[in-house]
Amino acid sequence: MTPRRPSAVRSSDSRACRRAPCGGRVATRAPGPRAPRLSDRNGTDRESDGTSRDDPGASLPLRLAARRLGAVDLGIFAAPNYVAQFGAPRSLADCAKHRWVSFSDLRRLPKELQGPPSPRVSTDDLLLAHGMVRMAAGLAVLPGYLAHEDVLAGRLVRLVPSWKQTVGTLFFVYPPAQHVPRKVTALRDYLVDVIAQRPLALADG
Known part of the structure; x- marks a missing residue:
């Protein structure tokens, strides 16, 4: 058997x-x-x-x-406090001008979303990146399931909603x-x- x-x-x-x-x-x-x-x-x-x-x-x-x-989709997210202070990007090109929390394990992102050469925060820990975004450290590309409850509770907002990547x-x-x-x-x-x-x-x- x-x-x-x-x-x-x-x-x-x-x-x-x-x-x-x-x-x-x-x-x-x-x-x-x-x-x-x-x-x-x-x-x-x-x-x-x-x-x-x-x-x-x-x-x-x-x-x-x-x-x-x-x-599984990725999206762009930021804290409301960050958006209030620095504004919301209206396009992928605008995202490149913002502060970034970079999760190093993500691959094949558009060049506009790869962040500056020296992002404000760079980590290989997805939960740390998520926490730093909630603390208004900058924009980040996160999995939708990780940000879902924060968006519903008003702790995060989704930016450039026309963009997502499966x-x-x-x-x-x-x-x-x-x-x-x-x-x-x-x-x-x-x-x-x-x-x-x-x-x-x-x-x-």
């Missing part, structure tokens, strides 16, 4: 999804000897070559069921079975509920 593989939340971009919105870890790699076949929840199979377009080295087990949780897609991946264990469906349903309350994607501006 082949042992069951553990369930995992899988992202196509490990840098942007380092912390899942539910507070758990995100599994980004799982070994597999050959190309998997992904099944979505409506019974339609989707072929995969076993690699992610964002991470060609990643592989999946032989056959998995995958529930898409959502796309950096990955989050999936809940688990071994298919005729009777999926209750603990697996409970975790899946919990994640779906959490992400419904704290969306990964940003609204179009």
